[in-house]
Amino acid sequence: MMIDVQHLQVKKNRRTICSIRQLAIQPGERVVVIGSNGSGKSTLLRVLAGLERDYEGRCDVRLTWRERTYVHQSPCLFRGTVLSSVAYGLRCRGVSQQVAAKRAQECLEQLGIHELATSNTQQLSGGETRRVALARALAFKPQLLILDEPLAELDAQGIESVCRVLTELSETTIVIASPTSMPTKISAREYQLDAPQAE
């Protein structure tokens, strides 16, 4: 088991914002966490990513922090070109600039946005930003990919390319938060998350 969540509760200002009794995810499995606004999807993903540490219960992710990555609901790209932004994670792992740039270019091509390589990250549309952020996450081949609403703001072509790339990742464990079911192309187990009961 790669992820084991038991009786998880996250509270903010004494209000429970995320409550999960049990969730287990196996290596290579794809899980879509479905829930309405305020159900705690993003909070759960932040806990799995290691960004939210103030919680009750148990959340075991049997990976180091460098083997998993998380893409925000509104991703943040660093200043510079798209290529340098996508290569960031590889550079963090000591990959040479040349090799990192080559791999970054491959990821951009996978997502059909290779023409953006030399663009400034601050001049991208919302959909382009999402795809670049996904390319950046894929570049260093994480074992666990955590995506918060990856299809939001994407046009039909963007949805098509993201779905294709996600289906090709056969060995990567993927956890996706989404307000509705993902397109049927992405065969994934759905986990319904209900809004926590008011105390």
Add this chain to the structure above:
Amino acid sequence: MDLIWDGFKEAIHLVVNCDPLVMSAAWRSIWISSLAVVLAAAAGLPLGIALALATFPGKRWVIAAFRAGMALPTVFVGVVCYAMFSRQGVLGPLELLYSPWAIVIGEFVLAFPIITAITHGAVKALDPRVGETALTLGAGPFRRWRTYISEARVGVVLAVLTAFGRCVTELGIAMMVGGNIKNHTRTLATATALETGKGEFARGIAMGVVLLVIALSVTIVIVLLSREDKE
């Protein structure tokens, strides 16, 4: 107006003819202030970032102290440094008084709170997702700090620029711990004060103009280097 106009003409004459006194004072002003600002940046940038990210008791008082330090009067810094470098002072045995190194230390004290406080403000204003994104992409502490500096580069450049501007034009520290010794500790600011004191207004204005040109040149260079659209 004639006085100022004569000063400008004299400034051009002195610079064109590479007047040794002006060149010596200008070079000294530049290297002393640059060294002080580089040292202050080396200490102030990491501290400013740490203050923006860390949580500890009394943090707001530490930040308030650095903000107050931005308005440190140069004569006050000069007096304190003088007391430390004089024979009876704690640093007296180092015999730094009336040396360029004493001015470097004094200007470091002036620049350090400016760089720390402005960097703190710039990093604090960054989107919290910057740090989280760097972390989830596997950045270690050193790369995360580089990312913070890069993302807050406009604020960081402003911090360094403000500190350099304050150091290169300050008079109190250079006068008190440098002693305005010809060809040894005389800077453009102390030379300007000296020439004006001697009644050499044109020469004083000339020195002031050279000082102004240096400050403006550095500003332009740094602003160009930190252009938003530059990678």
